[in-house]
Every structure is written in C-alpha cells, then in structure tokens.
Amino acid sequence: MTSDQPPRVELVGISKAFAGVPALDRVDFTLHPGEVHALLGENGAGKSTLIKIMTGALAADAGEMRLDGRAVAVGSTAEARALGISTVYQEVNLVPTLSVARNVTLGREPRRFGLISWRAAREKARARLKRLSLEIDVERALGSFPVAVQQLVAIARALEEDSRVLVLDEPTASLDAQETRLLFRILRDLKAQGMAVVFISHFLDQVYEISDRISVLRNGRLVGSAATAALPQRELITLMLGRELERVEQRAAAAPKAAGAPVLAAEKLGRRRWIEPFDLVLRAGEAIGLAGLLGSGRTETAKLIFGAVRADSGRLTLDGAPLGHASPRRALRRGIAFCPEDRKAEGLVLDLSVRENILLALQTKRGWLRPLPRDEQRRLAEAMIEALGIATSDAEKPVGQLSGGNQQKVVLARALASKPRVLVLDEPTRGIDVGAHAEIVALVRRLCAEGLALLVASSELDEIVAVSDRVAVLRDRRIVGEIAGAEITRETIIELIAGG
C-alpha cells in the first residue's frame, strides 16, 4: 500500500436525502487497495446509504465517486459489478434449496449450444470457491451447509474474476467465533491479493482484529476516520455515541434502595450465536438496565429472560424454583411480561382495538377456555387507559390509529394487565416523541416503586442512567460488567463498553 498509488475508491462530498430528510451530508470516504476499511455507526447513521451509493443501488444527490483516480458514474448494481465492485449483504441472500454450484452460477450458467452445461457450471463454482480456499461438494443443497459456509458461498458468488472492491455488510452477524476466524483468514488472503474490502460490523473486537482503517458515521456525517492502530476503543465509542447529546438527567433516587428479594435469576443462561452465558438477578422493586452498543446483545438478553427464545445452556429460576423449558405462554402464566422492541411487528396487533390488545396477555395467562366476561374486559381496559393516560377516544379504537407514544403505552398496559411480577422492556421509548418519552420514563419509575422487578434494555444511555438502579453492560454479546447506584453515569458505562 503505497501512498503515491491512487486510492481504489474515493467518495468525495456525497450527500443524499430521502424526502427532504438528509441521510448523508457531504461524506468523504477513501478506500485503498489491499486494505480492510471498517465502516461504523449506530442504526440510521447512514452506513447502508453510503454502501448503496457505492454499489450503485442508490444515486447520490451530490458528490463524486472515483475509481482508481478516474471519476465514474455508477448507475446500477450491474454497472458496479462490471466495474469490479462486489457486495455481499447482511443476510445470506442465496437460495437454500439449490445446490452450491447453482447458487454460485445462477443467471450466469455457462452454456453450450444454448443449453446449460452443468459440468462447466460445477467447474466454475469449484474454481471460485477455491479462491476462498473452500473445497466442498458443490452439488449438495446450500441449506445443508453451516451458515459460515453459506456466507463464503455468497462471497464466492459476488467475487468476479476481476473484482477489485468487496463490500461486506455485517458478514459476521450470524457466525460464531470459529466461523468468524475462517472468514477472517480468507479476508486476509484477499487483502494480500490486493483486494480493497469495506467491512461493516458492530462487533468492535472484530473491527480491531481485521481492519486497517476505521471510519465512523453519525447522523449522516463522517465524524472520524483514522488508522485502526491510532484509534483507541474508548475514543471510537465516544465518536459513535456522540457528545453533543450529553445532558445527564438527574436520577430520581440517587441513593441505592434497599433491594427486595430476588425474583428471577439467570444462571449461566446463554444461547449459541445469540448471547454468551450470563448471570443476572432481578429483584422486586429494582430496575436493571441493559446497556451496550447496537448488536451487543441487549435484545437477545431480554428475550432469553422472557423465554421468547429458548436458551441452550444454563437455567432460569423464579423464586428459587427452576423454570422448565421457556415459552412466552409459560412466562406469562408465571408473572413475567415482555414489551418487545419492535412494537409494530412483535408487540401489537394493529387492527385489533385498544381493549383487545390490552387483554391479549391476560387471556393467555388465564388460558383460552376461561374467557373474560365482556363487562370485566371493558372495566379492565378502561382502568388501564386511565392509569397510563392513554390518549384514545375510546377503548374500541384500533391500535393502529394511535400515536407512537400511545401505542407504546398500550403495549405496557397489556403487559401490566396480567399483573406481572417481572416486566422486561426492550427499547420502551423508541420512535416516540419527547413528551411521551418523559412520561414513559416516569411510568417505569413508578412501577418499580410499586414493587415490580424491571429489566430495561435501551440503546439510549441517558434513558438507562435515568431509570436504572443497576446496569448490566454488554459488549459483543457478553455481559462485561455490572454497576449500581452512584456509579451509574454515562462515563462509567462508556468505559465498560470500551473494555477500559
């Protein structure tokens, strides 16, 4: 990598807006041959928009792209491929029912006399996989291979003979440690061959292991770009989370409360590719925050505790008695409630009324054979609407017509209607306005004071600091530390995330 050689890809002053909302604002990005360049940023920072512009899936509103020093206009993904820019997206976008050879050659099958020559196709697939040091049976169905191999097959498909740039969007998201090592070994080989690699990942350890250079995007702006060796993790995290939002909210009860009795305890609870085994104790009247960067395992932890996803190691105990195989229904019946992150997809049935949504969990707890009388239903729903201050004209309005904040309150009401002892909240304030935000935070504190054991996962540090009595900090799908009481500040959490 000599500095007098022109960069492989140079993006200068790229801007892009969607419906008037800027997604990228004059972003510069430089990629050298033989370099792995990590692109980092939280959700919505503009990573994928930048990648899509580079790979021709989107057109920039302003700015220039140069390839090996020449200005190029990439109008489509096909044009980008022709220029030697290959992309592998986050999910393995291949067809599991087809053989490996068919997946690698789909749409480009070698033909003789107009008919496909499968022998030649297999040869082509083998040759491409060989470049990635992968020798597998190319006639087997792709779906019968482990995800890591599927990921490599996706790369083999993307890499043309003359590829010069490889863009990998979260390639390790579904890989375990060993599979990641295999991928990295191949990336190093490609690097040695002069390939320029863009590596998007939220696993900081992996970024430090594989990348030569790091660029950080935040809110559509490039906030920093430096050689990996010259950028300590702490500084990187500060770049990613930003400083201008720093307004530490005063916590209501700074003095640590007398913790109640342990209610729910996780012992070495874990799941492969999901979250490393962890211990966590939830006590009555205590709120525990789960803090960490995107993809650090916040949601995963919450879902394991609730039982939405089955653990493959460790156990959960409720009041000291082990809980059997986890399932949401069982959790609800034992008094554990969950408000999921994505309320539209997982939390609410938008076409059902406020009343029906509120009563879903309660009905599950009772079992379908003992329906609640209609009057009882209405009484309960109305009590909840009043208690949580849900702004709706009446209980029969479809939930889809409410505002985001009020929808979130319905999710909470539903969880509370079943009178839980443990409440797990995942991103309780995502996508709701500032006023509703404060209300929800106050509500969470009140619930806690009433003796509920709470677990709150959030990407917003301020929120975590504001609601938690104790904070478990996650990094790379592992709980790396626990802090309590006066220790809970933005700084200590960032310190823990950085591994300092």
Next chain:
Amino acid sequence: MRVRYLPLLATMTVFAALFVTGGVFYKHFFTTLVLGHILADNAFIIIAAIGTTFVILSGGIDLSIGSMIGFVGVVMANLDAAGWHPLASAALMLAFGLAYGAFQGFVIDFCKVQPFIITLAGLFLLRGACFMVNIDSVPLRHPFVDAFADLYIPFPTGGFLTSSAMVMLAALAAAVVIAHFTRFGAKVYAIGGDPASAELMGVPARRTIVSVYALGGFYSALGGVIYALYTSSGYPLAGTGNELSAIAAVVLGGTLLSGGVGLVAGTLFGGMILGLISTLINFNGSLNSAWIMISGGALLFVFIVIQKLLVSSFGLGRAS
C-alpha cells in the same frame, strides 16, 4: 446417490411395486398392453401435470387446469363443426392457453396475490365459458381425429404406444430440457426456493412468473387438445377435478408443494401411479370404484410425510 433424486426413486419404486403386485394378483396385468393403456388413458392429465410441475416448482399453484381442458375441447369441437382442421383449432387453443396462463401470471405478480385465488377465478371463468359455448357433448368428426387415434407404435410383446402417449413423451422431453438445461429453468427453481433472495440474485421475478404460468397454460391446453382428440368430442364438463389430480401427480412425483425442489420426470411416474391404481381396481372388478380415490388419497398422505422427513433430514428446505 444425490439427495434430490431420492423422491424420484421413491416414486419409481412405488410404481414398480404396484405394477408387480398387479401382475401377481391378476393374469395379463404385468404386460406392455396394460402399460400402453395406462399411458394412453392418462396422457392428457400427465401433460397438464407437467405444466403444473413448473408452476409448483416456482412456488405457485394452478387450479385452472381442469377447466382449461374442458374449454379447449368444447371450442375445438365447435370449430370442428364449423369446418376447421383439428390441427388449426389445436394451434389456436395452444396459443389461447399460453396467453391465458401469461395473463394469470401477470395478475399474480402485478397484484402480489396468492396464485390460489387467481387461478380459482380461472377455474370458474373457463368452466363457465364452456357452458356458454354449448351445454351438450359435441363430437369431433374430422377424419384427422380417427387418423390420429389409429397412429401407434406397436411394442414387441403385444402392447402399443398410442399417438397421445407419444405427444405426452415429447412434451415431457421438452419440459425436462426447459427445466434442467435452460437458464429459465434454473430461475424457476431459484424463485421457488426463495423468491426474495432470487430477486436479489438478479432473477427477474415478473418475467419468470409470467413465463411459468404461460407454460402451465400451454401445457394444460395441450392436455385439453389430447383429451379432445382421444375422446373425439368436446364436453363442457370434461376435465372437472383434473386440476387436483394433476397437483396430486406432481406431489407424488416428488416435487415439494412449497416450491424449489423436484424433478419434472417425477411427474410422469406420479401420474402413472394414479393411473395404475385405477387400473388395478378396475381389474379387480368387484371393488367399489371409490377405492380409486381412497388409495390415491392414502398414497398422497404417505408421500407428503416421507417428503417432509427427507427435507428435514437432508436440509433441503429452509433452515428455520
């Protein structure tokens, strides 16, 4: 042995087992004569089922086949009465099948609706159209119809391969080439396996879906033509329920109803198994003909369970 050939092997084994069983119980059953009859009697439905194989491989379904068979026959019979040569009316109806199938495919892709409901509409539309044309059975009187029926290749041991069976085998050969040796065929398998991924891999969804249903329409029209020639008549109720027999033949042939996995050749044996069952029960003579459907249904059950097991043990399907 490749995993994807296992279902076909299973189908062929069942066919052979049924055939031998018949031979053990009934004199003159295990002969090329019986085989030739099964091929001839089921040629039209196997032809239609070959088209359905493409539709099912692409992850769809086509319920309009039976009505298409009836409609093609009725129109051909009326054109025959009007003095058309059967080959000319057949060509017209094949073009109609192709166009109608393409139309169904377009609506399915354009409106992103379930193929079930669109082709169900086709089932009603075309059946209704049959009765609009005429209510009674109309004979085909053109001398070509008899000439076609008299055309056959004799087998050495007394059996024969009829003209309709020959058309069916030719249609099958063409389908095998299309499915397994063209890029279009590869795209059909890809779309059936995972439509979202296939699109990201550069498979043009609309063009492929439209072509698949057009092919299905063409093959069911061809089935209708053969049926009309074979029975030398056009009857508005002809082909009723045949769409379901065709789907059964495809599934018995080892093609997954969820799409993406299967072999076209399997459909031949799937259709032959159904034909063999009814022949067996007819040979018995004392059994109620209801047993034909009961055995067909039972066999379907068994096959679907076997397929499910194959899929999960070899990871052919999507890992969930």
